[in-house]
Amino acid sequence: MKALVVDDDPITLTLLRDSLKYLGYEVATARNGREALAYLDKEPCRLIISDWVMPEMDGIALCKAIRERPIGGYVYIVLLTSKGGTTNLVEGYAAGADDFMSKPFEPAELNSRLRTARRILSLEGRDVTIFALARLAESRESDTGVHVERSRCFAQTLARDLAAAGKFTDEIDGEFIRLLYLTSPLHDIGKIGIPDSVLLKTDHLSDEEFETIKTHTTRGAVTLEEALRDFPEAKFLRMARDIVLNHHERYDGKGYPKGLAGEAIPLCARIYALADAYDALISRHVYRDAVDFEGARQIIAAERGKQFDPQIVDSFLRCEERFIELCKTTKDPSTQRELPEEA
Amino acid sequence: MNAINVEELLERCMGVHSIMETVLAEFRDLGEEMLRNIETRLDEGAWRKASEAAHSLKGASGNISAESLHALAAKMEICAEKADAEACNELRQVLRREMELCLHDISEILNDCPV
Ligand SMILES: [Fe+2]
Numbered sequence: 001m002k003a004l005v006v007d008d009d010p011i012t013l014t015l016l017r018d019s020l021k022y023l024g025y026e027v028a029t030a031r032n033g034r035e036a037l038a039y040l041d042k043e044p045c046r047l048i049i050s051d052w053v054m055p056e057m058d059g060i061a062l063c064k065a066i067r068e069r070p071i072g073g074y075v076y077i078v079l080l081t082s083k084g085g086t087t088n089l090v091e092g093y094a095a096g097a098d099d100f101m102s103k104p105f106e107p108a109e110l111n112s113r114l115r116t117a118r119r120i121l122s123l124e125g126r127d128v129t130i131f132a133l134a135r136l137a138e139s140r141e142s143d144t145g146v147h148v149e150r151s152r153c154f155a156q157t158l159a160r161d162l163a164a165a166g167k168f169t170d171e172i173d174g175e176f177i178r179l180l181y182l183t184s185p186l187h188d189i190g191k192i193g194i195p196d197s198v199l200l201k202t203d204h205l206s207d208e209e210f211e212t213i214k215t216h217t218t219r220g221a222v223t224l225e226e227a228l229r230d231f232p233e234a235k236f237l238r239m240a241r242d243i244v245l246n247h248h249e250r251y252d253g254k255g256y257p258k259g260l261a262g263e264a265i266p267l268c269a270r271i272y273a274l275a276d277a278y279d280a281l282i283s284r285h286v287y288r289d290a291v292d293f294e295g296a297r298q299i300i301a302a303e304r305g306k307q308f309d310p311q312i313v314d315s316f317l318r319c320e321e322r323f324i325e326l327c328k329t330t331k332d333p334s335t336q337r338e339l340p341e342e343a
Numbered sequence: 344m345n346a347i348n349v350e351e352l353l354e355r356c357m358g359v360h361s362i363m364e365t366v367l368a369e370f371r372d373l374g375e376e377m378l379r380n381i382e383t384r385l386d387e388g389a390w391r392k393a394s395e396a397a398h399s400l401k402g403a404s405g406n407i408s409a410e411s412l413h414a415l416a417a418k419m420e421i422c423a424e425k426a427d428a429e430a431c432n433e434l435r436q437v438l439r440r441e442m443e444l445c446l447h448d449i450s451e452i453l454n455d456c457p458v
Contacts, residue, residue, distance in 0.1 A: 008399065011407065014366055015362070015406050051402075053398065103406070
């Protein structure tokens with residue numbers, strides 16, 4: 001497996017390079033964020049260990065730049081922090097860092113951080129498969145697959161903004177943001193069980209048909225619930241289940257399937273609900289034209305405290321520009337994703 | 344060998360002598376320049392730059408387990424940030440002496456096990 005080490009201090013660079021080589025990694029080095037990005041433009045790399053404070057471009061700016069690049073495979077970023085320093089880990093998570101390591105580092109700590117990184121990157125192999133399945137489920141309704149990709153980016157953007165704004169700090173950390181990104185494509189997996197005659201119907205649905213559509217939440221959740229019984233510790237499955245089951249719940253309690261209200265709806269589902277709704281608004285559907293960005297914003301804002309959590313609507317209003325940017329740049333993922341290399 | 348905690352350094356290098364030697368040789372070649380960089384910035388009264396230079400030395404000396412040097416560089420980083428001329432002036436003498444001890448130790452370690 002390849003690792004990119006980024007540090008302006010040559011000693012750290014040498015030490016990490018040689019240690020990682022000794023541990024069997026292929027190692028590239030860069031002296032600041034800008035050099036690192038230039039390297040990534042040419043060579044794919046899944047694991048980055050970067051210093052926080054650097055000239056030209058620091059670790060935070062590097063994280064943000066990597067996360068804003070068009071979606072390829074997941075890049076796992078470990079930021080180095082000075083021991084006893086007053087580094088703000090929340091700032092790191094919000095920028096998109098996955099983990100932190102203090103320096104001067106202890107080999108045991110380095111080893112355990114690397115183990116975690118490899119485990120998460122290898123899980124991504126599974127994620128790519130799941131993502132493909134999720135797209136397959138969606139492909140019955142749309143032929144682009146762009147919805148799945150774009151709405152997960154919206155959700156991730158919201159979660160990062162909430163972290164940066166210091167909201168939901170007891171729930172949102174780097175892992176939460178990563179899991180949200182990984183699991184949200186599964187939201188409509190239960191639609192696999194809905195017959196074409198209902199799912200693809202273009203004119204008005206009868207009450208009975210609408211009730212059938214609604215069951216995609218519980219159908220999907222049942223499958224994941226079974227898997228969860230076998231792997232109760234799998235946070236990935238837990239969040240997937242929460243999103244699948246609850247992404248049509250409304251903050252005011254008028255949603256489905258259970259009519260949960262407010263904080264009783266899991267946070268991941270409250271975030272994803274807005275991402276999903278926004279994408280539906282700006283997508284061209286068979287039954288109506290896409291509304292423009294201005295119209296979409298007004299609709300979302302009007303649902304503050306009704307369909308959506310007010311804090312999440314506020315977050316959306318803060319990062320709407322990023323949403324619009326994503327709309328313009330998100331390409332069909334089938335042409336861009338690649339399988340991660342094995343460690 | 345008081346200036347450098349060799350045991351800790353070797354552990355950080357996964358117990359591999361050649362890694363330790365490479366890192367020490369690198370510090371031997373760069374340490375003096377890093378220190379001079381701090382001194383130049385202090386002379387110029389460029390406090391921020393001096394603090395950044397001290398930050399770099401702090402990182403480098405921490406990595407080679409030069410514990411006293413690391414602690415002094417950390418102090419210098421803070422004093423320069425605060426533009427505390429008096430404290431910086433006192434520190435630079437001590438810092439230079441500690442650097443000399445370190446470089447002396449490094450050359451002895453490297454001589455014992457030539458790269
Ligand atoms: Fe849905």
